[in-house]
Amino acid sequence: YPGVETPLKDKGPEDIDYVVVRENSGDVYAGGGGSMMPGTPQEVAVQNMVYSRAQVDRCLRWAFDYTRQHGKKARGTGEDNTLGLVGKTNVLTYVYDLWFRAFNEIGEAEYPDVRREYYHVDATCMWMVKSPEWFDVLVTGNMFGDIITDLGAITQGGMGVAAGGNINPEGVSMFEPIGGSAPKYTGMGVINPIAAIVAGAMMLDTLGASAAAADVERAVTEVTGTRMKGMASGQMGYSTAEVGDLVAERI
Structure with missing residues (x-):
């Protein structure tokens, strides 16, 4: 209200x-699981x-x-x-x-x-x-x-920021933005890459490279806090590649 x-x-x-x-x-x-009597009122x-x-x-x-x-x-x-x-x-x-x-x-x-x-x-x-x-x-x-x-x-902050990992404690793990891919935006340069970058930091930490992961996190924090205008696609004030470059420059 x-x-x-x-x-x-x-x-x-x-x-x-x-x-x-x-x-x-x-x-x-x-x-x-399963179903019984499909398509009937008693399903x-x-x-x-x-x-x-x-x-x-x-x-x-x-x-x-x-x-x-x-x-x-x-x-x-x-x-x-x-x-x-x-x-x-x-x-x-x-x-x-x-x-x-x-x-x-x-x-x-x-x-x-x-x-x-x-x-x-x-x-x-x-x-x-x-x-x-x-x-x-x-x-x-x-x-x-x-x-x-x-x-x-x-x-x-949204799907453009959130990262996740599928962890296999005994083998190979996989890391990705929690929102998955957005094929309709391919080549447009409007997708926020922060979630993918942070997923990479999670990978580094899982592999034992904690200092490198912390460096990436610090760089991301500086870029989101001082440079980016927004987190939504097309509202960052920069292209996808430019945001990636801003983070890379600070590592």
Whole structure:
């Protein structure tokens, strides 16, 4: 309504500063399910949410390790390194009971130095808008992770800024802008390259080149803070290549 301010008003980089770890192989996206009596008024459709303990443990251990190394305490911006599990234990009483038990068992036994918190997914969406500074590192399943990362991307400035990685702790990982590609803009020079550049920084950090990753982040911060007029496509004040050159000049 007129006169009502959005809770995100006046929130800056120091407030919207968290990471989401999304398990990316299980959940309802694995394709299990089916339908009966399709095309009839009695049609029934079922989609299975499936996780194994091994899948959950693998994701949680990576998230705990990441929080220990990159949480707010490790970065010097908070008192604790905090990992928050995002779920819906009051409704999804099997799958997220598994996540909740594994989260606490692994955390207590192997990561006593990492603070643990639990958030329902609907409350998480609310607080990502109202008080994003509460969060440090979040871990969740595939579907909830899909949803909250899109919300997080838009609150941080849009798809042109947000980057992500598909991490394989035992092998090759892949990094990309969270919004994917935009073929209709090919050759026009209007796409914001910041997300792709930051995805490269994530790759460097994952490969152990943390100092190089930090250099890229610092260069991006300077360019977005002092040179670019906007983050949306065609509103940057520069072409795609020119923004890339501005970042490169500062590394």
